[in-house]
């Protein structure tokens with residue numbers, strides 16, 4: 001298997017301002033971006049720059065979107081690797097594969113985004129051999145993270161931070177938590193989603209206690225259905241006339 005085939009090349013442009021973030025998280029990301037913009041000046045004073053960040057929390061609340069927005073804001077390429085696709089039948093191969101990806105990201109000064117980060121370190125069954133190999137893989141990853149150059153940014157995402165080996169989680173200088181949106185935030189999100197549609201489609205029934213991604217799907221489903229009904233009604237009128 002060629003590991004580079006598993007890299008997702010995503011060129012979607014996302015702005016940090018389009019991500020609904022709580023104020024503390026937003027501030028942390030803005031600071032992170034500024035640190036990288038001023039990296040030369042900061043390192044002149046021996047100041048370390050944060051470059052290993054763990055994005056954790058609920059599905060559909062903006063982890064991937066934020067990673068793309070950060071890369072975009074820095075004008076860097078983003079290399080996206082889903083670790084669940086990488087942990088191959090032979091874990092020994094996985095170490096080598098990961099090393100190649102880290103090397104590529106460092107060489108290209110890209111943003112490396114490892115999604116489903118909890119897939120590493122999770123014991124797969126009770127097979128002693130697997131457990132041993134997984135432990136070696138965790139050690140490899142720890143080394144890769146430790147030697148990852150400051151100029152490159154490593155963003156990792158997980159929905160299950162609690163199952164990650166603490167030896168890995170403590171490598172991250174920042175851990176940022178993405179929470180399910182409350183009613184007020186979702187209302188603001190619905191407003192922003194609906195603004196571009198004609199008035200008659202904006203009055204959809206709003207659902208709460210769901211993620212941003214679910215709210216978006218829900219809205220678009222209703223809008224499509226209303227739009228199609230309107231188009232069909234027009235067609236029928238034509239036939240009658």
Ligand SMILES: Nc1ncnc2c1ncn2[C@@H]1O[C@H](COP(=O)(O)OP(=O)(O)OP(=O)(O)O)[C@@H](O)[C@H]1O
Pocket residue numbers: 018019020021057058059060061062063064065066157158159178212213214216
């Ligand atoms: N905070 C947010 N602000 C604005 N839009 C959002 C936000 N979170 C999610 N969305 C919308 O939902 C889509 C999916 O979100 P995203 O892929 O970033 O979630 P995620 O946290 O990475 O989820 P998963 O854990 O399932 O990978 C985004 O492309 C965007 O359209």
Ligand SMILES: [Mg+2]
Pocket residue numbers: 063064065115157
């Ligand atoms: Mg994601």
